[in-house]
Amino acid sequence: MIILGLSAFYHDSAAALVRDGRIVAAAQEERFTRKKHDAGYPKNAIAFCLKEAGIALGDVDHVAFYDKPFLKFERLLETYLAFAPRGFTSFRMAIPLWLREKLFQKSLLKDQLKEVEKDFDWEKKLLFAEHHLSHAASAFFPSPFEDALVLTMDGVGEWATTSVGTGRGNSLQMEREIHFPHSLGLLYSAFTYYTGFKVNSGEYKLMGLAPYGDPVYRDLILDNLVDLKPDGSFRLNLDYFDYCTGLRMTNAKFDALFGHAYRSPEGQLDQRHMDLAASIQAVLEEIVLRLGRSLAAETGMRNLCLAGGVALNCVANGKLLRDGAFDRIWIQPASGDAGGALGAALAGYHMHAGQARRLNGGMDAMAGSYLGPHYDTAEIQERLSAAGARFTTLDDDALVAATADALADEKAVGWFQGRMEFGPRALGGRSIIADPRSPSMQKTLNLKVKYRESFRPFAPSVLREDVADWFELDDDSPYMLLVADVVERRRRQMTAEESALFGIDKLNVPRSDIPAVTHVDYSARIQTVHRETNPRYHALITAFKERTGCPVLVNTSFNVRGEPIVCTPEDAFRCFMGSEIELLAVGNCVLRKEDQDPALKLDYTSAFELD
Structure with missing residues (x-):
């Protein structure tokens, strides 16, 4: 059985092909068009996947799309109705696009597929998976675990922003969700925007900036922006955010809380921005740790799979692993929307078609994530x-x-x-x-x-065999999604003057035997080879x-x-x-x-x- 998975029309479009449960090929459209985060229909990625498999589109049993457009449209309408008359400007801009394109994605997909294969039976072959199910499937089914808890965190899918499921064998049961507008991904993106970086691509910059600052705003965030419960569930105070109704992530009340307006892109970075980055990173880590601890205690499960854009926060992932609530953690290397294409294909194979899942002898099924084009x-x-x-x-x-x-x-x-x-x-x-x-x-x-x-x-x-000799990690991290510190004996002692430096002045002080990969807090984002x-x-x-x-x-x-x-x-x-x-x-x-x-x-x- 052959299933082609697609993600498209929002950001990071991609295609992935699964044959008899094995991942044959997967690639993002941006790599072919040279347009970063390309959101268009992934025709080049599809063509690559079919070529790699040596088949035509007519040989595919199902094409699986990674989310359900009508549910997203329902969320759009209900959100604008809930906040009316606020947000009319953004509503007026969004609705024509939805009515012209996004609402009728099934028809758009049909037309695109028929251009390649005019006899493509789209009514029988086209499947749609919910967004967070696609993420969860991309995390569990390729993982090395027979059973695992699956935690998915991102900005928003149709309604879900955080979801929990349980995977066993070839089954995956989604069990609970936190819904929009309460979103850990959007909270982090709000600070990405506020510190002058681009939403949906600059979040990793915010994470990299955090060690230069101190989390002086942590309590201010938890007291005013986030109602965080002991089990990690949360609600956001929407008085400070504009993403539900406006064209910005934050508003004037947010500016007033932190005492200044947002930084313009390419504007000067100062200590405030570094402290903001450190503070929101600390809040995100606290939420992720509480979620992990409560879910482990409640379920007794020892394996955890992660996906969704927040799972790319490798600092939080490393702290969750070291926290010890779970014995093993596996993170989908394409945790963002691109990975939804793979998840949709795997969900179609295991859940829709009911096909068995075969584990890979202790290794995962991603083949190192080397799934794209190659040349002789x-x-x-x-x-x-x-x-x-x-x-x-x-x-x-x-x-x-x-x-x-x-x-x-x-x-x-x-x-x-x-x-x-x-x-x-x-x-x-x-x-x-x-x-x-x-x-x-x-x-x-x-x-x-x-x-x-x-x-x-x-x-x-x-080298995997040498990782523990250089870093405080003795585990696999093949996808560069875990952060750990350089071991003590490889570190360089700082002078009193160097230790007193603040912010970006810390940058040029060597901290270890491998200074080019040692961050200012002695951490490193590790890839085991x-x-x-x-x-x-x-x-x-x-x-x-x-x-x-x-x-x-x-x-x-x-x-x-x-x-x-x-x-x-x-x-x-x-x-x-x-x-x-x-x-x-x-x-x-x-x-x-x-x-x-x-x-x-x-x-x-x-x-x-x-x-």
Whole structure:
């Protein structure tokens, strides 16, 4: 049985294909269109999934969509009626779009599918899953657990913003929900907006900014904005928010509470913004911890699966794991809306069709999340030659050796290998990598390679067998979704003057033997690298360890700020020529910057809309 899952029309459109319960392919539309968070119909992602499976659309048994548009429209209408006459302006703007497009998504999907396969029987083949069920299915069904509690947290689906379910075998039962407008995701997004970052993409910046501040507003938030119960359930005080009726996330009363207006995008960051970030991060962590503890105590279940946009908050995930309420936690690497496409496909296979679920011998079913396009050597050579690139083709051992030598020489390397990752994190398939021991590397990568804010941290890729020797974690973290501290003996003692620094002044003080991946609070967003899922990346880090004694690399996504992660060899070459990456490894082809035609150099500093 073959099921194609789709998410589209809001943000992060994607397609995923499941054959007989196995995940064959999955990709976001943005990677093909080069438009970040592309919300359009994912025709390119669909075409890729079908090609990867070697089938036509007519061979698909079902197409499963990740949410139910009519229920979303019901929520829109009921919200505006509840707040009327407030919000008429936003209502007047939203309704024509809904009446023209979103309300009739079934018809839109039918028309798009019939363009590819004119005899597509959409009445029998098209399925719709509720938004939070899609998230929950994406978390439980690929997990390594026979049974687990499933917690889903995001902005909002149809009505649900937080939901709890129980997965056993091939069944998934959704049991309770918190409904809009009370939303942990929207609360965090309100502070994202207020501190000057873009909603639905800047939340990870807020999380990265938090360690520079102190949570001085934590009690103010809990006293005024959130009614938090001991079990983690909550209600928001809507007097301070404008997202129900207006075109902003927050309002003048919110401004008055914190004593200043919201920061304009690209405006100056000061200590207040860092303290706000630290405060809302502390509140989010408290809510997640209370939810986890109460659910574990109530159900007695020892395994937890997480999905939804809030599950990308790896700091909260790490604290939940260390809290010990659950023995094991598994997080869907594509936790946002893109992952809803995979969840819809898996829900269609296991729940609609009633097909059995087969566990994968202790590992999860995501294949390291390497589910996107890949290119063989001949195709890479052809594409790079057409782009004007000058390269050398090496055998496997020589490729790893040359790259490890460049890394040990503190060069920034573009690493384009195997299948592209599904989800927002680069995991050694489409990555920029570097030496974590360099005190200047974090600043260099941010300002000269990524063209982004200097405060943003980088993640370490570490051999799974060595993780506990460097970090306070001895568990799998293959998807860069858990944060843990660098172990004490790898840390550098701060001087009294350094310890007294505040805010962004903390940035350039080395804190450990691997300063490029050690955040200002000694934490790191860890990716454990496994020989079973990415043998070439594992071999590279092993070779780097042999040269330096360090089994860790800096790993950041292969793109510049505002650009989707690179998808094709041509994308990789353009980014290489538009940034200060010094070496590029595309499959077995190695490109050195000094060998390239200077006429092909690009200016990527303002090539993409800021994220």
